[in-house]
Amino acid sequence: MATMVVHMTLLIRSPTVVGYNGYNGCTHDTTNKISYSCGEELRARLYSSVQKYKACGWSEGIKRTYRTQLNCFQTFCELLDLALVPFSADNVCLYIAYLVDVKSFKYCTIVNYLNIIKHLHKANGVEEPISGNWQIQKVLNGVRRSIGDAQKGAELMTPRLLLIIKANLDLNSQNDICIWSACLMGFYGLLRPGNFLHSGKYVEHRDIQICDVHYHRNGYVIELQWTKTVQFRERKLNIVLPSIVGHSLCPASAIKELLHFHFKRGAKEDAPLLCNLSYQMFITRINSILISNDVKQHITGHSFRRGGATWCLRIGMSDSMIKDIGMWKSDAYLRYTEVDLSRIFDIVQSFGASLPPR
Known part of the structure; x- marks a missing residue:
């Protein structure tokens, strides 16, 4: 055999x-x-x-x-x-x-x-x-x-859950600012967990390094060297993290604080951006916070990708733009989005209101 x-x-x-x-x-x-x-x-x-x-x-x-x-x-x-x-x-x-x-x-x-x-x-x-x-x-x-063939997607990460997580983190701690930055990177970038978290040993040139973060007048851009859909180094992909001044969920502020921690301790440019934060450490801490706040949803790495994509759909972003941001090559992104029932009611009510009365 x-x-x-x-x-x-x-x-x-x-x-x-x-x-x-x-x-x-x-x-x-x-x-x-x-x-x-x-x-x-x-x-x-x-x-x-x-x-x-x-x-x-x-x-x-x-x-x-x-x-x-x-x-x-x-x-x-x-x-x-x-x-x-x-x-x-x-x-x-x-x-x-x-x-x-x-x-x-x-x-x-x-x-x-x-x-x-x-x-x-x-x-x-x-x-x-x-x-x-x-x-x-x-x-x-x-x-x-x-x-049956029903496939239940990961629980959605939402702005409400992000605010609960932030309220339970100590953003003066480097470990917690890494966790918070990872949350916003995953949510805003519609990222797969493997794009911003390592599952084992840190791998240079694949996992995100400090030098992959670039300042932009409107925030920060993170350059991904490797993704599930870019495996042959044929191109690089950019994750846009905007500056939303005064907003509790501003991703640029989190990245700025994280970089401040790195520079204060003299980290080299090829050091990992999220320090030694692994997928298991990240998910365990997030779910621990949510459980302590009586939140029943169990979060996985894909929760951020699904949650971000669903929020994009909710605010009316076009399908093509969602695909671009989430780096989907096919219509597989449809499996990651979840249409809110109240939004469907609004649309159907508009449909009904447009009908002639007699």
């Missing part, structure tokens, strides 16, 4: 090859050309390079996802004494039932977990059994009809 997954594990493991620096997989030093003494040595070195470039083919986030899916699939195959590759359509149907009845996964999760079977077969040069298979599609349709 182990030999069947070797190609896949090479692709999704954390790279240990020379040239890996954690920034989206690898870097390439064009100054160090391959040296070789014979054709066999050249072949070996080129083969090593091919493995390195394959390992860089997926982002670290995608690799983590596939590692989780692979572990689940391996466990299932061990329980039923099945080979991972090749895998029959009948066994795929059994795996789908396993994901529903044993793992209690949602429908969308089940569909995603089938991806590892496709990739395992492609990595081993074997035709994958899922695409276009009538039997598998019928089982998936049955699962969808049985358990």
Whole structure:
């Protein structure tokens, strides 16, 4: 069984090859050309390079996802004494039932977990059994009809919640000003949590540094080096944080105070903007504050992205502008916005009032 997954594990493991620096997989030093003494040595070195470039083919986030899916699939195959590759359509149907009845996964999760079977077969040069298979599609349709396909988005961050959070932070503390700055960056920038918070070790050139913050006469601009939709350094994206003088939710004021803390302690320009603030530390503190204030919503990193996008929609911002600010390449932004029921009533009432009385 182990030999069947070797190609896949090479692709999704954390790279240990020379040239890996954690920034989206690898870097390439064009100054160090391959040296070789014979054709066999050249072949070996080129083969090593091919493995390195394959390992860089997926982002670290995608690799983590596939590692989780692979572990689940391996466990299932061990329980039923099945080979991972090749895998029959009948066994795929059994795996789908396993994901529903044993793992209690949602429908969308089940569909995603089938991806590892496709990739395992492609990595081993074997035709994958899922695409276009009538039997598998019928089982998936049955699962969808049985358990539903409703997807509940993250709880919305709102201006009211932001004010509660601010009231419970000590903005004279560097740790708390980091948390407050992160809140406003996520809300105003419609940011994914991975864009402004690190989940593990800080990674230079990927996580936001002090030098990525630029002063503007109307506030500050934060330059993102890497996002989910910009993984090949083909362009940089700017997060605009306006100055709203005297407003409790002014993001420029928070960034100004944060920079003041950094400069006071002599921080270098390549130091992390949010110090050592991790995703887990941030979310834990935010939810702790909300719980202590009897707020029932459980906040996640995506709460800021959804909340900001929904507020943009509420104030009448155009769809195209919401997509631009949130860096959406498709209409996926629609899953992040939530139309307020009172706004729908207002629109329908306007519709009714415009009708002729008789």
